[in-house]
Amino acid sequence: MRYSGWRIIKEALTGHKGWGPVWRDPAPKSEYDYIIVGGGGHGLATAYYLAKQFRQARIAVLEKSYLGSGNVGRNTTIIRSNYLLPGNEPFYEFSLKLWEGLEQDFNYNAMVSQRGIVNLIHTDAARDAATRRGNAMILNGADAVLLDREGVRAMYPWLNFDDARFPIKGGLLQKRGGTVRHDAVAWGYARGADLAGVDLIQNCEVTGMRIENGRILGVETSRGYIGAKKVGVAVAGSSGRVMAHAGMRLPIESHVLQAFVSEGLKPLIDGVITFGAGHFYVSQSDKGGLVFGGDIDGYNSYAQRGNLPVIEDVAEGGMALMPAIGRARLLRAWGGIMDMSMDGSPIIDKTPIEGLYFNGGWCYGGFKATPASGWCFAHLLATDTPHPTATAYRFDRFLKGAMIDEKGQGAQPNLH
Numbered sequence: 001m002r003y004s005g006w007r008i009i010k011e012a013l014t015g016h017k018g019w020g021p022v023w024r025d026p027a028p029k030s031e032y033d034y035i036i037v038g039g040g041g042h043g044l045a046t047a048y049y050l051a052k053q054f055r056q057a058r059i060a061v062l063e064k065s066y067l068g069s070g071n072v073g074r075n076t077t078i079i080r081s082n083y084l085l086p087g088n089e090p091f092y093e094f095s096l097k098l099w100e101g102l103e104q105d106f107n108y109n110a111m112v113s114q115r116g117i118v119n120l121i122h123t124d125a126a127r128d129a130a131t132r133r134g135n136a137m138i139l140n141g142a143d144a145v146l147l148d149r150e151g152v153r154a155m156y157p158w159l160n161f162d163d164a165r166f167p168i169k170g171g172l173l174q175k176r177g178g179t180v181r182h183d184a185v186a187w188g189y190a191r192g193a194d195l196a197g198v199d200l201i202q203n204c205e206v207t208g209m210r211i212e213n214g215r216i217l218g219v220e221t222s223r224g225y226i227g228a229k230k231v232g233v234a235v236a237g238s239s240g241r242v243m244a245h246a247g248m249r250l251p252i253e254s255h256v257l258q259a260f261v262s263e264g265l266k267p268l269i270d271g272v273i274t275f276g277a278g279h280f281y282v283s284q285s286d287k288g289g290l291v292f293g294g295d296i297d298g299y300n301s302y303a304q305r306g307n308l309p310v311i312e313d314v315a316e317g318g319m320a321l322m323p324a325i326g327r328a329r330l331l332r333a334w335g336g337i338m339d340m341s342m343d344g345s346p347i348i349d350k351t352p353i354e355g356l357y358f359n360g361g362w363c364y365g366g367f368k369a370t371p372a373s374g375w376c377f378a379h380l381l382a383t384d385t386p387h388p389t390a391t392a393y394r395f396d397r398f399l400k401g402a403m404i405d406e407k408g409q410g411a412q413p414n415l416h
């Protein structure tokens with residue numbers, strides 16, 4: 001079924017009896033050409049582009065829980081391409097361009113909203129860094145506008161300008177950045193992949209890998225053994241656990257990141273704001289809730305829930321930036337498991353095991369990367385060569401010392 005405004009009107013007039021399940025619920029087959037482990041945004045996008053863009057067939061996505069139960073449905077929905085380094089910026093700009101055409105491409109309303117993102121500047125040195133970043137963005141075909149203090153005040157007059165511990169001196173605005181309804185991204189890719197013939201198999205946990213003579217033959221799962229010519233792993237916070245089945249240790253640690261939503265408020269923030277002197281970022285959902293987050297919890301964990309000290313830290317960041325937030329009641333908080341790489345940048349690469357491929361290390365920035373990550377991972381799986389925008393995302397950069405240290409804070413997850 002194709003979705004459209006006309007379809008909604010027709011269904012409204014006929015009692016909504018024509019809507020069917022959005023994807024099938026197939027039993028796993030004994031063998032596939034491609035198995036994608038992980039039914040999050042990246043795994044589903046990979047399967048979608050493998051089938052649709054690279055014309056491959058006999059593909060399955062294996063998800064241990066339900067589709068979208070991981071970080072893709074837990075993030076703060078921010079998309080942007082305001083990166084600095086040559087290894088990163090072309091990739092994230094490619095991703096933003098894919099977001100811009102995504103809803104037409106997979107015929108699903110993902111509520112892509114390019115409402116603009118402002119990274120606030122609080123010191124002269126930070127203004128220099130933001131200017132450099134903006135120039136790097138423009139050189140890579142992205143958009144960037146440097147705002148002075150009054151430019152920021154015109155957009156958000158209620159930020160703490162006058163008696164702030166960290167005075168606001170300006171901001172770097174990317175107008176094409178914004179938010180996307182995160183669950184709808186999982187659902188849209190899942191529907192698109194299913195329509196292209198991909199088997200989406202839920203409640204199917206990968207519990208082992210069958211490897212002989214340096215080559216992967218298939219995976220052991222909670223629903224039995226499934227053979228595969230190629231296996232792509234895209235399990236985000238579970239990367240270490242799943243790749244351990246292949247005997248691999250990764251330059252990745254798992255940490256919890258929490259997110260928060262307030263009660264519904266009248267329209268206040270029409271874009272996305274990030275605090276430049278503390279770790280705090282905020283936007284407002286269409287229902288009116290302020291959606292915000294901060295830093296990771298700072299200890300290794302596979303739990304999808306966080307702890308109180310970081311809630312306090314995030315609340316302090318919010319209060320320093322926008323004291324009005326102290327009047328809003330917090331409605332919910334939740335956590336996701338982050339795959340924190342040692343330089344803050346991702347990996348999309350082959351492994352030393354023939355037929356086994358890895359996608360991970362997204363830290364807390366992988367939602368915006370979903371379309372490009374899926375596309376580039378599908379490119380690697382189908383052609384055995386890296387996509388031009390993802391050539392830097394190799395395992396061997398840690399061996400060679402060619403880190404992509406985007407945040408410039410050192411190779412420790414607790415400093416990201």
Ligand SMILES: Cc1cc2nc3c(=O)[nH]c(=O)nc-3n(C[C@H](O)[C@H](O)[C@H](O)COP(=O)(O)OP(=O)(O)OC[C@H]3O[C@@H](n4cnc5c(N)ncnc54)[C@H](O)[C@@H]3O)c2cc1C
Nearest residue numbers: 038040041042064070071072075076078206336366367368
């Ligand atoms: C609170 C929070 C806020 C965030 N905010 C942003 C943001 O604003 N912008 C941004 O760009 N990024 C953000 N991120 C990061 C982003 O959500 C992640 O980097 C990205 O979603 C990870 O990729 P994914 O969608 O494929 O992961 P997931 O959705 O976690 O998918 C991985 C899947 O693998 C499955 N799996 C694990 N083990 C197995 C197994 N053994 N067998 C089968 N399946 C398995 C899991 O169940 C899961 O469904 C945020 C993350 C969190 C938690």
